[in-house]
Amino acid sequence: MLLDVLVLAAGKGTRMRSELPKVLHVLAGKPLLAHVFNSVEALDGAAINVIVGHGKEQIQKTFAGQRFNWIEQTSQLGTAHAVQQAIPHLREGAKVLIVYGDVPLIKNATLKKMIAGVNDDAMALLTVDLENPRGYGRILRNQAGDVTGIIEQKDAAPEQLKITEVNTGVMAMTAVDLKTWLPKINNNNAQKEYYLTDVIGLARAAGREINTYAPEAVEEVEGVNSRAQLVTLERYYQQQIANKLLDSGVTVIDPSRFDSRGELNTGTDVVIDINCIFEGTNHIGSGVVIGPNCVIKDATIGDNVTIKANTVIEGPVTLGDDVQVGPFARLRPHTALGQGAKVGNFVETKKADIGPGSKISHLSYVGDAKLGSDVNVGAGTITCNYDGVNKHLTEIDDGAFIGSNTSLVAPVVVGKNATVGAGSTINRNVPDESLAIARGKQRVVDTWKRPEKN
Numbered sequence: 087m088l089l090d091v092l093v094l095a096a097g098k099g100t101r102m103r104s105e106l107p108k109v110l111h112v113l114a115g116k117p118l119l120a121h122v123f124n125s126v127e128a129l130d131g132a133a134i135n136v137i138v139g140h141g142k143e144q145i146q147k148t149f150a151g152q153r154f155n156w157i158e159q160t161s162q163l164g165t166a167h168a169v170q171q172a173i174p175h176l177r178e179g180a181k182v183l184i185v186y187g188d189v190p191l192i193k194n195a196t197l198k199k200m201i202a203g204v205n206d207d208a209m210a211l212l213t214v215d216l217e218n219p220r221g222y223g224r225i226l227r228n229q230a231g232d233v234t235g236i237i238e239q240k241d242a243a244p245e246q247l248k249i250t251e252v253n254t255g256v257m258a259m260t261a262v263d264l265k266t267w268l269p270k271i272n273n274n275n276a277q278k279e280y281y282l283t284d285v286i287g288l289a290r291a292a293g294r295e296i297n298t299y300a301p302e303a304v305e306e307v308e309g310v311n312s313r314a315q316l317v318t319l320e321r322y323y324q325q326q327i328a329n330k331l332l333d334s335g336v337t338v339i340d341p342s343r344f345d346s347r348g349e350l351n352t353g354t355d356v357v358i359d360i361n362c363i364f365e366g367t368n369h370i371g372s373g374v375v376i377g378p379n380c381v382i383k384d385a386t387i388g389d390n391v392t393i394k395a396n397t398v399i400e401g402p403v404t405l406g407d408d409v410q411v412g413p414f415a416r417l418r419p420h421t422a423l424g425q426g427a428k429v430g431n432f433v434e435t436k437k438a439d440i441g442p443g444s445k446i447s448h449l450s451y452v453g454d455a456k457l458g459s460d461v462n463v464g465a466g467t468i469t470c471n472y473d474g475v476n477k478h479l480t481e482i483d484d485g486a487f488i489g490s491n492t493s494l495v496a497p498v499v500v501g502k503n504a505t506v507g508a509g510s511t512i513n514r515n516v517p518d519e520s521l522a523i524a525r526g527k528q529r530v531v532d533t534w535k536r537p538e539k540n
């Protein structure tokens with residue numbers, strides 16, 4: 087089956103009060119339009135046409151390299167006029183699905199049901215019952231309950247305004263039917279616009295059946311016209327993710343203070359404390375405890391890992407089983423911690439491969455480094471990895487002990503079970519099993535007198 091999807095996204099979005107085109111505003115880390123694309127891309131046989139006008143260049147740039155067909159609507163004369171621009175692009179024998187670019191949470195399953203209901207005799211319309219239907223097009227039905235048309239708010243008679251079933255804007259029909267009735271639409275209405283909704287009345291009058299479908303939840307069809315609506319939908323979306331996690335064995339301590347902005351997979355018996363933000367793709371094992379105020383991006387986390395408060399992880403980062411991180415740790419890209427390793431407070435790591443059981447407990451920078459197993463890095467240790475032009479590697483072999491406040495001037499190797507005295511600046515390799523100490527010798531002046539005030 088061929089399916090031509092039309093995504094209407096030419097409108098201005100005045101009420102956002104923004105330089106950014108409305109459909110590029112972000113929900114759960116992704117532009118609104120990306121959510122719509124995700125939902126329609128998975129439909130069988132779909133070719134995706136996007137009708138753009140306001141902010142066209144910026145929108146196209148955002149989705150550069152993706153296979154969408156961009157169609158320009160130079161002036162916004164109404165939804166029917168927007169669809170008209172796509173008519174030359176419709177494929178022979180296709181079904182057509184129309185969705186809005188500013189309705190981000192529309193579900194693939196809902197669209198699938200509608201498309202399945204389209205045939206040569208029938209069109210599909212997504213409607214919803216609203217307590218407060220103000221502003222929406224109302225669904226008109228006859229005595230038998232059949233849909234006979236849609237009347238817009240501004241054109242409706244007082245009796246019609248009482249109707250609570252509204253048009254969500256999503257509809258589907260054969261390309262043949264769309265091409266038959268679209269050209270017959272005029273703009274003799276209160277807004278002097280070409281209303282796509284008039285297709286429904288025209289098709290019905292010619293004998294087409296109009297079947298209506300309902301979304302799973304009303305939020306699925308809610309549009310974003312203002313920032314207030316944007317954040318309301320964001321919270322709804324986050325609550326949905328939190329609910330799924332709760333069902334799958336994860337305690338999200340407060341779903342109203344939880345944010346997932348990407349893909350989050352977890353094992354069971356995971357606890358996520360308040361104000362954590364998950365970005366990109368995160369895989370989290372079982373028995374993991376994440377403290378409050380953590381930002382975690384692109385991490386692969388093993389089982390029984392503890393991440394304490396205020397830790398920031400910027401992946402790709404891999405944490406083995408039983409690892410402990412934080413509080414106040416910052417793990418930057420290409421950090422890997424082996425099983426049972428520990429990174430404590432005010433430690434920054436980057437491109438650091440840290441072996442099993444190794445510990446960097448306090449106040450250190452470890453970058454461009456390879457640490458074996460059971461290495462102990464004392465407080466205030468710095469890998470001096472950068473000579474101003476190039477980055478160099480620091481290697482610390484199994485069982486080595488680095489005293490506090492050591493500078494390791496890379497490239498440098500500290501051998502197996504070697505010891506470095508506190509306060510050393512190490513710029514030559516330290517052999518296995520040896521002690522290296524590189525600091526000024528202590529002098530004691532026993533006749534010393536402090537100066538006095540005169």
Ligand code: UD1
Nearest residue numbers: 094095096097162163164165168186222223253254255281
């Ligand atoms: C439309 C429907 C109304 C429905 C409501 C649901 C019509 C005439 N009315 O009204 O029945 O209840 O949606 O939200 O269709 N757009 C373009 N080009 C245009 C005009 C609009 O691309 O020339 C796009 C907008 O960017 C938006 C969508 O179409 O994404 C809907 O347009 P909007 O002006 O918001 O329609 P409503 O007046 O809300």
Ligand code: CA
Nearest residue numbers: 188309310311
């Ligand atoms: Ca609207």
